[in-house]
Structures are given as C-alpha cells and as structure tokens.
Amino acid sequence: MDRKQQILDAAERLVRARGFDGFSYGDLEAEIGIRKASIHHHFPSKAELGLALTARYRGQVVGKLGAVAARRTRAADRLAEYLDLYREALAGGEQVCLCVALSAGRDSLNPDTLAELDAFNAASLDWLTATFKLARSDGSIKGVEEPGLEAAAALALVEGAQLIARAAGDVLKFDLATAQLKARIRLV
Numbered sequence: 001m002d003r004k005q006q007i008l009d010a011a012e013r014l015v016r017a018r019g020f021d022g023f024s025y026g027d028l029e030a031e032i033g034i035r036k037a038s039i040h041h042h043f044p045s046k047a048e049l050g051l052a053l054t055a056r057y058r059g060q061v062v063g064k065l066g067a068v069a070a071r072r073t074r075a076a077d078r079l080a081e082y083l084d085l086y087r088e089a090l091a092g093g094e095q096v097c098l099c100v101a102l103s104a105g106r107d108s109l110n111p112d113t114l115a116e117l118d119a120f121n122a123a124s125l126d127w128l129t130a131t132f133k134l135a136r137s138d139g140s141i142k143g144v145e146e147p148g149l150e151a152a153a154a155l156a157l158v159e160g161a162q163l164i165a166r167a168a169g170d171v172l173k174f175d176l177a178t179a180q181l182k183a184r185i186r187l188v
Contacts, residue, residue, distance in 0.1 A: 004042045006032055011053055016095035020050060020105045047110040050102070054116040057098040058123065061085075065127045076140035076185040078131045079154070083178055086158040093169040096162040104163070125151050142184040157181060 010031045014023035025036045025046070043049035064085060072078045089097040099120045102109060109117065128151035135141035135150075144150055161177035 003034065003038065007034075007039055007042055007049070008053060008056060011049055012057065012098055013095070015053065015101050016089075016091075016098055019101050021108050047113065050109060050113045051116060053098065054102060054113050054120065058116060058120040061099075061120065062123050062127075065124075069127070069130070074140045075131050075135035075138055076187070078134070079141060080182070080185055082128070082131070082154075083158065083182065086162060087171065087174055087178075090162060090165050090171050090174060093165055093171050093173075096166045097159075100159050100162050103159070121155070124155055128154050140186045142186060154181060 007028060010028050011023070014027055014031065025039050028034075028039050029036050043052065065082070068078055068081045068085075072081060086097060089095070095101070096104075099117055102113070102117055106114065106117070125148075129147045132141065132144050132147035132150040132154075135144045136147065157178060161174045164177060165171055165174035
C-alpha cells in the first residue's frame with residue numbers, strides 16, 4: 001500500500017471514531033509511524049486531507065451502492081443491504097460512517113469538502129429514491145407513497161440512528177431506531 005493511501009486509511013479511522021476536529025497530524029504520526037513532514041508532503045493542510053477523504057469515501061460508497069443495485073432486483077433486498085451497510089459502519093458502536101462524522105463537525109470544514117459532503121448526500125438520496133421508486137412498482141416495501149420523501153426520511157433515519165448508537169456505544173440502538181423501516185420490508 002502506498003504512503004498516501006496509508007495516511008487516508010488512518011485518517012478515516014480517526015475521523016470516524018473521533019470526528020474531524022478530534023485528530024491531528026500528530027495522531028496520524030503516532031498511528032502509522034511516519035513523521036508529520038511526510039504527512040504534510042502528501043496533504044499540505046488538514047483541509048486538503050479532509051477533501052481527499054470525503055471524495056474517496058463518496059466514490060467507495062457510490063460503488064458499493066451500485067453493486068447492491070446490480071446484484072439485487074427487489075427494492076426490499078436493496079434497502080436491507082443499505083441498512084446493513086450503515087450498521088456495519090458502526091464497527092460495534094465505536095465509530096460512525098465518515099460522512100456522518102463530517103456532518104457533525106460541518107462548521108470546521110472548508111467549502112470544497114462541504115461540496116463533496118453534499119455530493120455524497122445527493123448520491124445517497126438519488127440511490128434511495130430509485131430504490132423507493134422500484135418499491136412502488138415491485139411492492140416489496142410496504143406503504144411507499146412518495147419515493148423522494150421516503151429517501152430523505154431513510155437517509156436521516158440511518159444517520160441519526162448511527163449517532164445515537166455511537167453515543168451509547170451500542171449497536172442495538174441502531175437496530176431499535178431502524179426497526180420500523182425494516183418492518184416495512186416484505187420478505188419473499
């Protein structure tokens with residue numbers, strides 16, 4: 001693995017566990033054993049690191065959601081996998097998804113990182129909207145009226161559920177928060 005990816009991986013772990021303001025280049029130095037000067041060589045500022053992290057994460061998540069859509073033909077199966085992705089991102093209650101962590105500390109992000117964060121949310125909403133549109137036609141999720149509103153509610157639900165579960169250090173809080181949505185999924 002190259003040094004830049006190593007820095008990004010360590011920074012992502014730290015942001016997901018502590019938030020963007022909760023780590024420094026000194027923490028990265030201790031985590032991966034390279035000098036701060038080497039970190040600054042790849043990412044001259046923390047703002048540039050934040051942008052690179054957010055762009056990389058958006059690409060990874062969009063790729064995962066695309067794979068889910070390609071693999072699953074029923075909306076219910078897609079939504080169930082989506083919920084599983086968010087649950088797994090909790091890492092046992094020790095962290096949250098990167099964009100949830102960044103959203104919580106939005107005031108300290110630069111405009112480019114904020115734009116990337118907004119693009120992540122837009123891509124998530126588009127995918128969810130398509131999933132709920134499919135649900136209206138395949139009937140695999142109960143009671144879908146307005147796919148765009150369903151998408152916005154689902155995104156807010158999973159992100160809020162992550163914050164509650166992380167605050168408690170208990171993944172079961174996520175399960176409780178998402179139980180009503182899961183109950184709408186029709187199993188075949």
